Amino acid sequence: MCGIIGGICKKNITPLLLKGLKRLEYRGYDSAGLVVLTTDNTLQRVREAGKVDNLVSNIDAQNLDGKVGIAHTRWATHGKPSTKNAHPHICNNSVGVVHNGIIENFLALKSEQQKQNYHFTSDTDTEVIAHGIHLALQTCENLLEATQKAIKTFAGAYSIGVISPTNPGHIIAARSGSPLIIGVGKYGNFITSDQVALLDVTKQFIFLEEGDIADISANSISIFDKNGLQVEREIKTSKLKNGQISKGNYAHYMQKEIFEQPQAISDTLESRITKDKVMIEAFGNDAQQIFQQVEHIQIIACGTSYNAGLVAKYWLEDIAKIPTHIEVASEYRYRNPVILDNTLFITISQSGETADTLEALRSVKKRNAAVHSLTICNSAESSLVCESELTFLTHAGVEIGVASTKTFTTQLVALALLSVVIGKCQKQVSEQQEKVIVDGLKRLPGLIAKALEQEGQIIKLAKTFKNKFNALFLGRGAMHAIAMEGALKLKEISYIHAEAYPAGELKHGPIALIDRDTPVIAIAPKDELLDKLKSNLQEVKSRGSHMIVFEDEASNVAPMEGMDIIPITHNLGRITAPIIFTIPLQLLSYHAALIKGTDVDQPRNLAKSVTVE
Ligand code: F6R
Numbered sequence: 001m002c003g004i005i006g007g008i009c010k011k012n013i014t015p016l017l018l019k020g021l022k023r024l025e026y027r028g029y030d031s032a033g034l035v036v037l038t039t040d041n042t043l044q045r046v047r048e049a050g051k052v053d054n055l056v057s058n059i060d061a062q063n064l065d066g067k068v069g070i071a072h073t074r075w076a077t078h079g080k081p082s083t084k085n086a087h088p089h090i091c092n093n094s095v096g097v098v099h100n101g102i103i104e105n106f107l108a109l110k111s112e113q114q115k116q117n118y119h120f121t122s123d124t125d126t127e128v129i130a131h132g133i134h135l136a137l138q139t140c141e142n143l144l145e146a147t148q149k150a151i152k153t154f155a156g157a158y159s160i161g162v163i164s165p166t167n168p169g170h171i172i173a174a175r176s177g178s179p180l181i182i183g184v185g186k187y188g189n190f191i192t193s194d195q196v197a198l199l200d201v202t203k204q205f206i207f208l209e210e211g212d213i214a215d216i217s218a219n220s221i222s223i224f225d226k227n228g229l230q231v232e233r234e235i236k237t238s239k240l241k242n243g244q245i246s247k248g249n250y251a252h253y254m255q256k257e258i259f260e261q262p263q264a265i266s267d268t269l270e271s272r273i274t275k276d277k278v279m280i281e282a283f284g285n286d287a288q289q290i291f292q293q294v295e296h297i298q299i300i301a302c303g304t305s306y307n308a309g310l311v312a313k314y315w316l317e318d319i320a321k322i323p324t325h326i327e328v329a330s331e332y333r334y335r336n337p338v339i340l341d342n343t344l345f346i347t348i349s350q351s352g353e354t355a356d357t358l359e360a361l362r363s364v365k366k367r368n369a370a371v372h373s374l375t376i377c378n379s380a381e382s383s384l385v386c387e388s389e390l391t392f393l394t395h396a397g398v399e400i401g402v403a404s405t406k407t408f409t410t411q412l413v414a415l416a417l418l419s420v421v422i423g424k425c426q427k428q429v430s431e432q433q434e435k436v437i438v439d440g441l442k443r444l445p446g447l448i449a450k451a452l453e454q455e456g457q458i459i460k461l462a463k464t465f466k467n468k469f470n471a472l473f474l475g476r477g478a479m480h481a482i483a484m485e486g487a488l489k490l491k492e493i494s495y496i497h498a499e500a501y502p503a504g505e506l507k508h509g510p511i512a513l514i515d516r517d518t519p520v521i522a523i524a525p526k527d528e529l530l531d532k533l534k535s536n537l538q539e540v541k542s543r544g545s546h547m548i549v550f551e552d553e554a555s556n557v558a559p560m561e562g563m564d565i566i567p568i569t570h571n572l573g574r575i576t577a578p579i580i581f582t583i584p585l586q587l588l589s590y591h592a593a594l595i596k597g598t599d600v601d602q603p604r605n606l607a608k609s610v611t612v613e
Contacts, residue, residue: 001028001075001100001607001608001609001610002072002073002074002099002607003020003026003027003073003192003193004024004070004098004161004191005020005021005070005190005192005197005198006161006171006191006192007183007188007189007201008170008188008190008217009185009187009189011187012064012066013068014064014066017036017069017070017071018052018056018059019200020071020197021034021072022056023245024193024196024197026400026402026607026608027073027100027194028074028075028607029050029075030074031050031076032047032048032050032055033045033046033086033087034046034059034071034072035071035090035163036064036065036066037069037165038066041168043164044066045090045096046058047083048086049081049083049086068168068169069163070096070098070161071088071098072087074087077102077125077612085122087099089124089126089129091118091130092134093165094134094137094164094166095134095143095162095163095164096130096162096163096164097133099125099126099159100158100180100611101157101177101612102612103125103126103128103129103158104156105153109132113128125156129154132150132153132154133147133150135150136150137166142167142170143163143166143172144167144213144215144222147162147174147213148213148224148228151213154176157355157612158177159174159177159193160174170215170216170217173214174214175210175211175212176210176226177611178612179193179194179207179208179383180192180208181193181207182205182206182208182214182216182221183198183201183205184202184204185198185201185204186202187201189216189217189218189221191216195240196245196400199238199240199242199245205237205238206233206235207233207236208233210383212225244398245398252401253400254405254600255590257400257405258583259452260397261405261452261583262444262448262449263445264396264406264409265410267397268410268414269417269441269442270395273441273442275438276431276435278424280421280424280425282392282417282421283390283391283418283421284374284389284390286389290389291421291422293372294322294342294372294425295322295340295341295342295343296323296324296325296344297322297324297343297344298324298339298346299312299326300326300327300328300329300348300360300361301328301329301357302328302329302349302354302356302357304350304407305348305354305407305408306326306328306329309346309348310481310484311415311578312324312412312418313326314478315416315419315574316418319420319429319437320419320422320426320428321423322344329347329356329357333360339364339368341370342370345364345371345374346375346376347361347373347374347376347377347388348411348415349376349382350377350396350399350609351378351610352375352378352379352385353609353611354609354610355612355613356613357384358383358384361373365387372389373387373390374392376414376415376418377391378394378395378399380393392417394407394410394411400601400608402492402601402602402603403489403492403493405489409579409583412578412579413441413579416441416575420438437573440572440573440575441576444579447572447580450569451568451569451583451584454583455587455591457566458591459591461588462591462592464548465490465592465595466596468496468517468519469497469517470496470498470499470517470518471496471499472498472499472510472519472545473487473499473521474501474502474503474506474521474523474536476502476504476533476536477529478574478578479523480501480503481578482523484500485582485585486521486585486586489589490588492603493603494596496596503522503536504532506540514540516544516546519546520545520546521588522540522547522549523550523581524549524550524557525552525555525572525581526552526570526572541562546563546564547562548564549563549564549565549566550566550568551565551566551568552570552571552572554570554571568580
C-alpha cells in the first residue's frame with residue numbers, strides 16, 4: 001500500500017529510483033513521482049497520474065541528475081488519484097516528503113498550518129508532513145531534529161522519507177505503523193518499503209522498528225528509537241534472488257504464482273514434517289506448552305487470508321476439537337469481544353503488515369494478557385511476526401500478483417499442520433490419524449501439478465464469462481470457504497460480481513438470483529455432504545443456469561444439459577480436498593479476467609499490502 005524508495009549514493013540516483021518504483025508497483029499504482037536533489041542543490045520533482053510507466057516516459061533519467069532522491073508509487077487514501085496528489089510533496093522548495101500511511105489528525109494540522117501561511121496544493125494528508133517539517137526546520141539545527149520534532153505532532157500511521165537542500169547529504173527515514181527498510185549498500189545507502197526494490201544494489205537490510213527514525217548518508221546510518229535514544233539495529237542478509245521477482249516465461253505474475261504452488265507447498269512442508277509426523281517445534285519453541293493449555297481459538301485475518309482461516313475452523317474443530325471462532329480483523333478490532341483465558345489468538349497474513357490484523361492483535365494483547373498469539377505469515381521480518389509469541393512462516397516465496405494465490409494454499413498447509421499439532425497436544429489425534437494426514441500433505445505437490453493440467457479445459461470454460469456480470473459459487477462444509485475464495489478471486493481480477501453460498505442455503509433466498517445469465521460454479525468433493533450437494537445442483541439446474549462443476553472423479557455427478565463437469569482428481573481426503581479444489585477456481589478467475597481484458601496483476605482500486613485502515 002504505497003511504495004517508497006529512496007537513496008543517497010555516489011552516482012545519479014534517478015535510474016535506480018525508477019527501477020525500484022517498477023518493482024514496488026504492486027503496492028499501489030494510481031500515480032507515481034520522484035524528487036531528486038540536483039547538483040545545484042535544488043529539489044527537482046516529476047509526478048504523473050497512472051502507472052509508473054507514465055512517469056518513466058516523462059523523465060529523462062540521465063538528465064535528471066542528483067545523488068540524493070526519494071520516490072513513491074501511490075494507492076490513494078486522501079485525495080483522488082491525480083498528478084497534484086501524487087507524492088513527493090514539497091514545501092517551499094525546501095522539504096521533499098514521500099509517505100505511506102494515513103495522518104489521522106491532518107485536518108487539525110492543516111488548519112493550524114494555514115494560519116501560519118502555509119499554502120496547500122493537494123488534497124492529501126501527506127502535505128501536512130512536508131509543512132510540519134519545514135516549520136520545525138526554522139527552529140531546529142538540522143533535518144533530523146526537525147523531523148523528530150514534527151513527527152511528535154502526527155497521529156496515525158506513517159513511514160516517510162524526507163530530503164532537503166538544508167542538509168543535502170542526508171535522507172531522514174521514520175517508521176510508525178507502516179513498514180520501512182534501510183538498504184545498506186557498498187556505494188550508498190537506501191530506503192524502501194520492500195526489499196525487492198533494492199535487490200540490484202544490495203542484499204543487506206536493516207528493518208526499522210516501530211517508532212524508529214534514521215539519519216542516512218552515503219556512508220553512515222544513525223538510528224534513534226521512539227525515545228530518541230541512538231540504537232544499533234541488526235543488518236540482515238536477504239535470501240531473495242532477483243530471478244524470484246521476474247515473470248519468467250509466464251504472461252502474468254498471477255499465472256506464474258498459480259503454477260509455483262507445487263514448489264511453494266513442498267517448501268512450506270520442508271523441515272516441518274518427518275516420515276509420518278508433524279513437528280511441533282515448527283510453530284516455535286514454546287508451542288507444545290501453549291498448545292497443551294489452549295481451550296479456545298480465535299482467528300483474525302482479512303480477505304484471502306480470512307478465507308484460509310474459515311477452512312481452518314472446520315479442521316481445528318474436527319481434528320483438534322477446540323472451539324474455534326473466526327472474524328474479519330476490521331470488525332474484531334473495533335468491538336468489545338469476550339476474550340477468554342487460554343485463548344490462542346491466530347493471525348493469518350501474507351504480508352504481515354495488514355493494518356487491521358495488526359491492530360486487532362495489539363488490542364487483544366492489551367485486553368487480556370493471558371491470551372497466546374500465533375501468526376501464520378509469509379513475511380519473515382514483518383510486524384505481525386515481530387509482535388506474535390509464536391510464528392509459522394509459509395514459504396511461498398515472493399508473491400507479486402495482487403490477487404493472492406500461492407500464499408492462500410500455503411496458508412492452508414500451515415493450518416492443516418497446526419490442526420494436527422494442536423490435536424496431538426490435546427490428545428485428540430492418534431498416530432494413525434496423523435500419518436494419514438501427513439501422507440495426504442506429502443501428495444499435495446503432485447496432486448496440484450495434476451490439477452494444473454486442467455488449464456486447457458478451464459480456458460474453454462472461461463469463455464462463458466465473456467458477457468457475464470454475475471456468478472454464483474457453491475460449496476458445502478469447508479468447500480464453502482473455498483467457494484468464497486473462488487468468488488473473491490473472480491471479483492477482484494475480472495470485476496464480475498460473484499457471491500459464494502453454502503449450497504444448502506440457496507433455497508433460503510439466493511436462488512432468486514439464478515437465471516440464464518448467472519453461471520453457477522460448484523465444488524463437488526466426495527464427502528459425506530455429496531448427496532445433499534447433488535440435490536442442490538438439481539435445484540439450480542431446473543432454473544436454467546449454466547453450471548460448472550469441479551468434482552472428485554469418485555463423486556460421479558450425473559451429467560445434465562448445460563452442465564460442464566470437470567474431474568479434478570480422485571479420492572481426496574478432508575485436508576487435501578480444499579487445497580486441490582482451489583486450483584481450478586484460481587485458473588478460472590485468471591482466464592475469465594484475460595477474456596474480460598482486465599489488468600490481471602494490478603486490478604483497479606487494489607493494492608497488495610493494506611497497511612492503512
Ligand atoms: C485477495 C488478497 C487480499 C488479502 C488481504 C489480506 O487476493 O490478496 O484479500 O488477502 O488484503 O492481506 P494479508 O494476507 O497480507 O494480511
